[in-house]
Amino acid sequence: MTALNSGRVVATFGKHCLVQADQAIVDCVSRGRKADIACGDAVEFKLTSPGHGVVERVQPRRNLLYRSDPFKIKYFAANLDQVLVVTAVEPGLNENLINRCLVAAQAAGIPACIVLNKADLPQTQELHAYLKAYEAIGYPVILVSAKRDVTPLLPRLIGKTSVLIGPSGVGKSTLVNALVPEADVRTAEISRALNAGRHTTTHTRLYELPQGGALIDSPGMQEFGLHHLDLAGLQAAFPEFHRLIGQCRFYNCRHLKEPDCAITAAAATGAILPERLRAYQVLVEERLAAEQLHK
Structure with missing residues (x-):
């Protein structure tokens, strides 16, 4: 044997x-x-x-980060200590995608933070101020410039396994090259090992960090389905909702258009970020639509 x-x-x-x-x-x-x-x-x-x-x-996993649509599941990475959701003022804030990434991390029980890249661009400070609302929820925002200064991110990486996720164009590849000096060499080695004829730009890869720990780089994306989460799972993945669950008029409130909903009322007063409520509602609507398809 x-x-x-x-x-x-x-x-x-x-x-x-x-x-x-x-x-x-x-x-x-x-x-x-x-x-x-x-x-x-x-x-x-x-x-x-x-x-x-x-x-x-x-081997049994500590955790698994993945996305799903009604037909398939796409794995990102396993055995993670944190998820780093990368965004930038250029090509623009994709708040829907950021929230989906945060929800996936929350549902998997993995701590997450937002990495705001391209700090050298003048509009970044305004975006940074807006993202303070996410820090209040519990998602730290780290301001970096992949081309000039990544030191604010380094203490969070040492000794941890982290995954970078985010849309195309936010500078993830530049960030990886700044954090892993031999990233280009490692990428070439991986491409050779996977055979030059394959489309290796779409694979996920892990790099050992010089200061200890590992960094996993995933391909840029424009969609992030969460069809594996039911309504209870979606509610649980929005931590700012937790203190209000049970305070709605109806015990089975879905926080869509029901009267006397504590969560929609909180969003109306700004106690909850309205964009977060809308992100939740879109996910619920997608879930309900998928359930109708399978009836």
Whole structure:
């Protein structure tokens, strides 16, 4: 019987993944039809030839960050200490996407913060002031310039496994290159290991940080479905709602258009950020629409 080897997944692409075992990188495939392996997973694999193997088992995860639509699930990363949601004044604040990322992290039990990149642009201070409302909820906002100064972010990364997520164009790749001096070299190694013919720009990859810890970079996105969360899960993923749950007129209030809703009333007075309530309502409407499709 062939012995199993242990390692950590450092890149994923479809059914393929790269597993780091000691100092070696092994190109592995997953068993079965589904690609159910995430970057950061601890796995056991069997070598099939030099440099190649099959993942036989995924070790129990501490957590898993993923998104979903009615038809499929997309894994981001596993065994995380924090989620870093990256935004910038250019190409513009995508508040809907930020909230979806924060909800996914909250639902998975992973601490999250917002990284506001491009601090050197004059409009950034105005956006930073607006995002203070998120700090009041419990999501710290870290102001950085990937091209000039990333030191405000460094203390939060040391000794932790972090994932960067966010839309295209906010400077995630530049941020990775500033935090991981050999990122370009590592990316080239991963691309070679996954074969040059594949579209490797869409894979998720893990980098060891020079100061300790690991940084996982995920592809930029424009959509972030959360169809795996039911109504109770969605409510629980908005921490500012918690103190008001149970104060609505109706015990089964969905916080949409019901009369005497404590949460919509709080949003009307500014006690809750109206954009957060709207983000919740859109997610609930998506969930209800999906349930109708499957009836």
